[in-house]
Amino acid sequence: MTNSFPQLAIEELGYYVYFLRDPRDKKIFYVGKGSGNRIFDHIGCALNDTPSEKLDLIREIQNAGKSVEHFVLRHGLKTESHAFEIEAAAIDLIGFQNLANLQRGHGSTDFGIKSTAEIIAMYSAQQLETNLDVMLFNINKRFNREMTSDEIYQATRYKWLVGQRRNKAKYAIAVYRGITREVYVIQDWVQDGDNLWSFNGYLADEDVRHELQHKSVSNLFLRGAQNPVRYVKC
Structure with missing residues (x-):
């Protein structure tokens, strides 16, 4: 299982938005943004006993003999604010209630998903x-x-x-x-x-x-x- 990017890939990636998927049912359970090897950090954090919905799920997947699936949704982003916007849009689309994220996406209250009636209002x-x-x-x-x-x-x-x-x-x-x-x-x-x-x-x-x-x-x-x-x- 890949647990880090080669240095050349890191230099080309820039800021990126990623998601983690459960291999057992193919459900996305976490969306994040970062740079470097941020996408893999959650696996390392799951090695300790810190309780959280995200880490508990990762440990459950590992105990079942499976590996968390890692995907980069967008990369080559020039600014962190751009990554924040895409991360927030992905969280809105999947549904915050369906994820193990602790917080909604940046700016989601003002600019996140809304019905057309809400936009007009x-x-x-x-x-x-x-x-x-x-x-x-x-x-x-x-x-x-x-x-x-x-x-x-x-x-x-x-x-x-x-x-x-x-x-x-x-x-x-x-x-x-x-x-x-x-x-x-x-x-x-x-x-x-x-x-x-x-x-x-x-x-x-x-x-x-x-x-x-x-x-x-x-x-x-x-x-x-x-x-x-x-x-x-x-």
Whole structure:
């Protein structure tokens, strides 16, 4: 098994993006970028007992009498930033949830995979204007692209530090990166600890969602603001 590149190959490779594949089911389990012999370093790290999903899988492959398959996806890249971009695109395409990577690709939050509706919302979203009584919940820290619709609902409804004004709100809106993502009817509130409240609700009607979804509220959530909740018309 090859465990290093010849010096001449290293000099020609430049920065590169690579992936590791499980020989047993041909599934890619790790994407990375680097230079020199970086692609082979993971095998050496697996020799110690450091626990990690990636290293545990490598040890499992080796204990089965197999060898991890190494592939270079792109090479000859002139800058590390170029390698970062390709690495991030590969992670997005394969799906972060399908990999043993500890972090998403560089810049994936702003420039990573998005639906066409999200692209339109990002670059041409109209400012939210409504006469409805709504609460906005910034779920940036709870959000990931692989969330199911129920997981988005749970992230939106669950445990907020809110006061009596909550009782005036009819709709709850999930907000991610300054754009409204989903809209729920608030049925009631339940206390979830000291001064923490969660609402029970359900997905709003299509007409309401059309009015409130994919609108910009960046003017209400200024960069660095600590409070993740905003009231509109309440």
